[in-house]
Amino acid sequence: MTPAVGVDPGExxxxxxxxxxxxxxxxxxTSTEHKSIGKRYIITAFVxxxxxGLNAGLMRAQLARPENGLIGPDRYxxxxxxxxxxxxxxxxxxxxxxxGLYFVPLMVGARNVAFPxxxxxxxxxxxxxxxxxxxQLLLNTGPDTGWFSYVxxxxxxxxxxxxxxTWAQTVTFTEIAALVGAVELIVTIFKNRAPGMSLNRxxxxxxxxxxxxxxxxFAMPWVASxxxxxxxxxxxxxxLFNPAEGGDALLWQHLFWFFGHPEVYIIFVPxxxxxxxxxxxxxxxxxxxxxxxxxxxxxxxxxSFSLWVHxxxxxxxxxxxxxxxxxASFMIAIPTGIQIFCWIAxxxxxxxxxxVPFLFILGFVVTFMIGGFSGVMIxxxxxxxxxxxxxxxxxxxHYVLLGGGVFPLFGAFYFWYPKITGRxxxxxLGRWHFALWFIGVNLTFFPMHLLGLRGMPRRVYTYLxxxxxxxxxxxxxxxxVIVVLSVVLFLVNVALSRWKGSEAGENxxxxxxxxxxxxxxxxxxxxxxVPVVEGRxxxxxxxxxxxxxxxxxxxxxxxxVTTLLxxxxxxxxxxxxxxxxxxxxxxxxxVLFITLVYTPWGLVIGIVxxxxxxxxxxxxxxxxxxxxxxxxxAA
Amino acid sequence: xxxxxTLIDVxxxxxxxxxxxxxxxxxxxxxxxxxxxxxxxxxATYFYLxxxxxxxxxxxxxxxxxLWPTVQVVLMALSNGPNLLLQRAARALDxxxxxxxxxxxxxxxxxxxxxxxxxxxxxxxxxDANAYGxxxxxxxxxxxxxxxxxxxxxxxxxxxxxxxxxxxxxxxxAYDSAFYWYFMTGSWVVLxxxxxxxxxxx
Numbered sequence: 001m002t003p004a005v006g007v008d009p010g011e012x013x014x015x016x017x018x019x020x021x022x023x024x025x026x027x028x029x030t031s032t033e034h035k036s037i038g039k040r041y042i043i044t045a046f047v048x049x050x051x052x053g054l055n056a057g058l059m060r061a062q063l064a065r066p067e068n069g070l071i072g073p074d075r076y077x078x079x080x081x082x083x084x085x086x087x088x089x090x091x092x093x094x095x096x097x098x099x100g101l102y103f104v105p106l107m108v109g110a111r112n113v114a115f116p117x118x119x120x121x122x123x124x125x126x127x128x129x130x131x132x133x134x135x136q137l138l139l140n141t142g143p144d145t146g147w148f149s150y151v152x153x154x155x156x157x158x159x160x161x162x163x164x165x166t167w168a169q170t171v172t173f174t175e176i177a178a179l180v181g182a183v184e185l186i187v188t189i190f191k192n193r194a195p196g197m198s199l200n201r202x203x204x205x206x207x208x209x210x211x212x213x214x215x216x217x218f219a220m221p222w223v224a225s226x227x228x229x230x231x232x233x234x235x236x237x238x239x240l241f242n243p244a245e246g247g248d249a250l251l252w253q254h255l256f257w258f259f260g261h262p263e264v265y266i267i268f269v270p271x272x273x274x275x276x277x278x279x280x281x282x283x284x285x286x287x288x289x290x291x292x293x294x295x296x297x298x299x300x301x302x303x304s305f306s307l308w309v310h311x312x313x314x315x316x317x318x319x320x321x322x323x324x325x326x327x328a329s330f331m332i333a334i335p336t337g338i339q340i341f342c343w344i345a346x347x348x349x350x351x352x353x354x355x356v357p358f359l360f361i362l363g364f365v366v367t368f369m370i371g372g373f374s375g376v377m378i379x380x381x382x383x384x385x386x387x388x389x390x391x392x393x394x395x396x397x398h399y400v401l402l403g404g405g406v407f408p409l410f411g412a413f414y415f416w417y418p419k420i421t422g423r424x425x426x427x428x429l430g431r432w433h434f435a436l437w438f439i440g441v442n443l444t445f446f447p448m449h450l451l452g453l454r455g456m457p458r459r460v461y462t463y464l465x466x467x468x469x470x471x472x473x474x475x476x477x478x479x480x481v482i483v484v485l486s487v488v489l490f491l492v493n494v495a496l497s498r499w500k501g502s503e504a505g506e507n508x509x510x511x512x513x514x515x516x517x518x519x520x521x522x523x524x525x526x527x528x529x530v531p532v533v534e535g536r537x538x539x540x541x542x543x544x545x546x547x548x549x550x551x552x553x554x555x556x557x558x559x560x561v562t563t564l565l566x567x568x569x570x571x572x573x574x575x576x577x578x579x580x581x582x583x584x585x586x587x588x589x590x591v592l593f594i595t596l597v598y599t600p601w602g603l604v605i606g607i608v609x610x611x612x613x614x615x616x617x618x619x620x621x622x623x624x625x626x627x628x629x630x631x632x633x634a635a
Numbered sequence: 636x637x638x639x640x641t642l643i644d645v646x647x648x649x650x651x652x653x654x655x656x657x658x659x660x661x662x663x664x665x666x667x668x669x670x671x672x673x674x675x676x677x678x679a680t681y682f683y684l685x686x687x688x689x690x691x692x693x694x695x696x697x698x699x700x701x702l703w704p705t706v707q708v709v710l711m712a713l714s715n716g717p718n719l720l721l722q723r724a725a726r727a728l729d730x731x732x733x734x735x736x737x738x739x740x741x742x743x744x745x746x747x748x749x750x751x752x753x754x755x756x757x758x759x760x761x762x763d764a765n766a767y768g769x770x771x772x773x774x775x776x777x778x779x780x781x782x783x784x785x786x787x788x789x790x791x792x793x794x795x796x797x798x799x800x801x802x803x804x805x806x807x808x809a810y811d812s813a814f815y816w817y818f819m820t821g822s823w824v825v826l827x828x829x830x831x832x833x834x835x836x837x
Contacts, residue, residue, distance in 0.1 A: 114661075229773065240766060242766070247684065548640070560645055618792075
């Protein structure tokens with residue numbers, strides 16, 4: 001890799017020698033670099049998106065006409081369970097975390113994430129968990145009780161066998177990955193920001209990732225506990241969800257939705273950050289109302305923990321409780337509305353460029369608002385009781401998640417692809433992708449509102465012709481075909497542009513954030529000299545002489561640690577080397593969890609390799625490595 | 636030749652710090668938040684399930700015995716004295732002090748794991764007897780998992796501390812280990828009250 005303009009070649013060579021991973025397969029397996037891990041995380045999550053989409057495509061094919069015989073009820077149950085589990089646990093949360101793990105260190109001017117080994121471990125655990133789920137699906141033993149696996153259906157009485165255990169352990173793998181990713185992001189944001197980037201100068205995407213990370217920290221333990229309790233009920237005969245012995249089926253719903261509702265915002269909040277960065281760049285002005293935007297993100301994070309019972313309105317909870325959660329559900333519209341008005345004000349006062357990322361943001365506003373309106377409808381108890389478990393809810397949740405999550409994500413792909421690869425995606429193919437995606441999503445999911453209003457229940461593998469649901473289902477399936485076409489176009493665009501796309505240069509969009517201040521793709525060390533930040537729009541506000549930090553060592557991995565509030569330089573920190581231990585620890589974790597699906601003795605079997613790998617990971621070998629590096633340099 | 640002028644030279648900044656200045660402290664705090672939330676969920680579930688029973692513990696179920704759990708909780712509370720001394724020794728870069736107190740912590744960890752076994756027996760109920768037994772075992776078991784992990788980590792760290800490879804940053808690691816210990820013991824005091832004293836008052 002060539003050095004960035006203005007970087008001394010000798011210094012570049014020294015930094016590359018210290019920071020770059022080894023080459024070849026071993027280098028790939030042992031990498032702890034955030035860009036390498038982030039890239040494979042993004043690709044893996046997108047592969048799971050395609051697999052989840054394939055599940056959905058099969059379901060749509062089955063539902064295209066009444067009494068269709070393409071897929072039987074058992075396979076259909078597995079498909080909708082694995083589809084939901086994939087999209088929520090293997091695609092949406094991981095890809096948002098992955099975008100943060102790739103871009104946050106670059107956006108705050110850091111050289112890597114705070115705990116790079118933990119980062120690698122998180123990725124491997126996630127990969128093992130996702131693979132485990134799909135192996136089970138291919139073996140026709142995939143989970144079949146829905147992505148939320150309600151008890152008593154998911155309990156040992158009604159779901160014997162190992163299907164639900166597979167689901168529970170898959171979720172456990174992804175929880176671990178999400179939790180370690182969250183800790184990474186929080187510490188990187190708190191302690192590794194470039195000098196001058198005080199909290200009130202952080203890019204809005206970084207704020208969004210910070211809020212998301214804290215939400216993961218407090219939401220994921222709920223589903224972790226729920227799945228642990230479920231696994232215990234199934235494996236060792238506890239009675240936590242068994243009413244016959246004093247357990248409680250509704251307890252499952254409380255535990256699950258106390259996680260499950262924030263989960264939606266864990267996906268949505270990072271997307272808000274992406275929207276802000278794209279809107280700012282393509283209107284060529286800072287986002288209007290920065291404090292209001294930050295406070296809205298934080299408020300959304302807090303409010304998201306007070307809504308979970310609106311998933312349980314038909315369970316017979318007291319009316320007073322229902323009223324409270326209705327009010328809380330309405331309230332979430334306030335911070336979201338503030339942000340939408342701030343973006344409109346930004347666009348109004350700026351000079352918008354209708355590039356593909358910007359088109360996806362406009363698509364987001366329209367689609368997400370439709371999802372928001374139906375959300376306000378079902379926040380009302382009387383209406384929810386009618387719409388519950390019908391296709392109206394399927395329509396609503398897809399409008400919210402695709403509108404609020406995937407539209408901004410596609411925009412972010414077009415926006416940041418040049419930074420990751422050094423090449424721009426084709427605008428022409430991108431516009432076709434956007435148009436087909438926008439039409440396909442609306443054609444697929446809008447008819448589902450009407451199907452729900454006409455009484456079509458969720459999770460049925462077929463229906464009778466007399467119901468009259470056939471034409472709208474066919475329309476939805478045609479929409480799904482258009483969605484598939486749009487995604488294929490995107491993949492073609494990604495593949496073609498990777499080799500033939502125009503050279504991007506450092507900052508093709510003239511964007512304001514720090515990641516655009518280094519080469520595309522960035523070097524292993526990110527920045528030769530840690531930049532000094534002089535305003536909220538780091539690149540737009542910097543002095544012509546580009547002030548930087550010097551004094552970090554170039555003969556070993558060393559990073560700058562700054563203070564939490566004002567990002568003042570505090571101390572230097574020796575950064576750990578790449579190593580194979582995170583991979584070995586993840587494999588040991590896999591052995592432990594997967595064996596536990598089949599026998600409680602898995603705990604005993606799995607604990608031995610896990611202990612060994614933890615010791616290997618933790619045993620300090622840094623000094624040996626530094627000495628080796630110095631000897632190499634001297635030679 | 637370089638991109639910009641040097642505004643800040645950091646070459647004289649220290650390479651090891653303690654507490655919230657240090658990244659590892661924040662990492663530890665992050666895991667405390669995760670584990671603390673999980674233990675909180677156990678306690679919340681305990682109270683939630685209580686509502687399903689007329690009496691607590693349920694009829695024909697013995698109350699937990701108090702002897703060993705009380706010994707455990709008192710010892711855990713007292714262990715914060717040496718723990719404080721460990722933090723002081725770490726801050727003072729006093730290697731002998733750190734070795735002494737970490738060794739004591741390691742021994743205490745082993746004692747606490749052994750006592751935890753007695754605590755399981757003191758519950759006087761099996762995990763599969765009823766929901767009361769299930770949540771009591773789950774709560775004690777989850778804290779036990781953290782305790783075993785802490786014991787393993789402390790044993791490995793102690794072994795390392797007696798090698799000749801100690802650097803300044805390892806004092807900071809010892810400080811953070813002590814910081815985590817406050818969480819382990821503090822959370823257990825609360826859970827002891829819930830699981831072992833609770834059935835006498837609820």
